[in-house]
Amino acid sequence: MRKKYFIAIFLVVFTMMLSSFAFYTYQIIYTPNVLIEQEDRYFAIPRGTTFKQLQDKLSDERIVNDLVSFSFLAKLKDLDTNVKNGMYLIKGDMTNMELINLLRSGAQTPVKLTFSNARLLKQLPKILTQNLEIDSAELAPILFADTTAQYYGFKKETFVSMFIPNTYEVYWTTRPKELLDRMKAEYDRFWTEERKQKAKDLNMSKEQVSTLASIVQGETNKMDEAPTIAGVYINRLKRGIPLQADPTLVFAIGDFSIRRILNKDKEFESPYNTYKYRGLPPGPISMPSIPAMDAVLNYADHNYLYFCANSDFSGYHVFAKTLVEHNVNAAKFQRALNRERIYR
Template sequence: MRTWLTLLATASVVAAGAGAWGWNHYVAGTWTSSTVVVQVAPDLDVPWRLDALEEAWAGTPGERVLHHVVWRGWDGRLKAGQYTFHPEESVQTSAERLVTGDRDAVDVVVPSGRDVGPIAGAVSRRVFADSAQVAKWFSRDSVMWRVLPNTYEMWWDTDAEGVTSRLLREHRAWWNDDRVAAAAAQGLTPREATVLASIVQAETAVIAEAPLVAGLYLNRLKKGMLLQADPTLIFALGDPSIQRVLDVHKDVDSPYNTYKHKGLPPGPIRFVDPRYLQSVLHPAVHRDLYMCAKPGGDGTHDFARTYREHLRNARAYQTWLNKQRIFR
C-alpha cells in the first residue's frame, strides 16, 4: 500500500513539475536573451503570416511564442508590422503583441534632392513600400510640391499610398495660417513659394545665404524681370553634371527656361528643404538684382545691384573657371 502511495505522490510531483515547466516554457517565462526584431509583411494573407513566422523562427526560441499563439487559437489574428521583442518579455506578452498589433514605429527620412528615384529608395528602405510605387506617387504634379523633406515616424507596414497620404497631411499642417499669410505678403501662393524655394536651394547650399538669394529673386519678380536662374536651365536640360552654363544652354525649349519665360516655372525643380521655404517666407530685404558664384568654389555668391557690377563679378568667376579647366 505504501508503495502505491509513494508512486502516486511521485507521479503527482512529476505532473506538477511538468505543468510548472510547461507554464513557464510556453506562457510566463521569458524566451530570448537578446533583442529580437521580426517583420510581418502586410501583403501576406492572415493565414500565411503564421507560416512566415514559423519559417523565420524555425529552430529558435521564437517557436515558443508561436506555440502559444496556436494554443490560444490566435493564429488567424496575427497583425502585420515590425515588432521588437526584449529579453524581459514573457512568451505570453510577446504573443499578445503579435495579435493586438502592438508594433514598432520607425523613423522615415525623406531627404531633399533633385531626383525622385533616390528619395523613393530612401523611403522604401524604412517601410514596406515598393520604391517604384513611391516614385510614382511622388512624381505626380499635385504631390511633388507638397513633399516636405524631414524625418517622420510611421508604421513599418505603411505602403506607398499610405506614405503619400501621411506626407500630404504633414504638408497641410506645415502651411498654417501664419505661413500662408507670409507667402501672400511676398505675393506668392504656397505652391509658388515652394517653386521659388526650390530654385533658391538649387542656387546655394549655404543656408545662411538663402534669404539673400530669395530676396534677389523676389526683387526680380516684382520688377517683372526674367529670373534667369541657371538651375532652371540645368533642370530643363536634364543634365545635373553641367557646372558651367553656356549661351547654347539658354536656347533650350522648355517652360522651365527662365531665360526665356517670365515669372516662375510651372513646378519645383527639386524636393525642397523646409529651411529654404522659410527663406522665401522671410527673405532678406535689399535691392540686389544680380548674383554670381564667387571664385574659389566654396558655394557662396557675389551680389550686385547693377548689371555693370554683375559683369565684373561674372568675369572674375569665369576667369577662375578657366583656370580650373571647367568648360561645361
C-alpha cells in the same frame, strides 16, 4: 493495505507529474526565451505570413530559443490564427508570453522615413519606400496616375512640392494611399497661418513659394545666404526682370552634371528656361527643403538685382545692385572657372 499502498504510490506519482507540469508551465510562460543574451532587434512580419512561416522566421533569425515551448503557448493564445504583419521591436530576454502578446496586439514600432531631396517626381517612389514594406513598384503607379496630383490639390508640375524633406515616423505596413495622405497632412501642417500670411504678403501661392525655394536651393547650400538670394529673385519678379536662374536651365536641359552654363544653353526651348521666359517656371525644380522655403518667406529686404558665385569656390556668392558691378563679378568668376579648367 495493498490498496492503500497503490493509492499512496499514485498520489506520489501524480504529485510529481503535477509539479513537473506546473514547473514546465511556469517555464513556458515566465522564463526568458527570446533573444537570450542578445540586444533588442526589429522583427518584420510581411503581409500574408502564415504561422508556420512565422515559426521558421523566428527560428532562422535566432529570435526564439525554444521554438517548441513558444509554439505550444502561441497556439493556446490563438496566435496561429491571428498573425498580424508589421515591424516589431523585440527586446532581449522577453518571455514567450510577452512576445506572443506583442505579436497578437499588432503594436508595431514606427520606423523612420527620412528623405532630403529629389529633383524629379520619378525619383520619389524609391525614396519614399526605402524603409517600408511596400516597394517602389507598388507606389509608382499610384503616384504617377493622372488624377493623383489633382486629388491632392496640385498640378503635375507642382506635385513634388507636397513632399517636404524631413524625418517622419510611419508604420512599416503603411499602404501607398496612406503614405500619400500622410505626406499631404505634413504639407498642410507645415503651412501654418503665419506662413500662409507671409506667402500672401508676397502675392504668391504656396506652390509658387515652393517653386522659388527650389531655385534658391539650387543656387546655394549655404542657408545663411539663402534669404539674400531669395531677396534678389523677389526684386527681379517685382520689377518684371527675367530670373535668369542657372538651376532652372540645368533642370530644363536635364543634365545635372553641368557646372557651367554656356550662352548656347540659354536658347534651350523650355518653360523652365528663365532666361527666355519671365516669372517663375511651371513648378519646382526639386523638392524644396524647409530652410529654403523659410528663406523665401523671410527673404532679405535689399536692393540687389544680381549675384554670382564667389571666385574663391567657397560656395558663397557676391551680390550686385547694377549690371556693371555684376559683370565685373561674373568676369572674375569666369576666369576662376577657366583656371580650374571647368568648361562644362
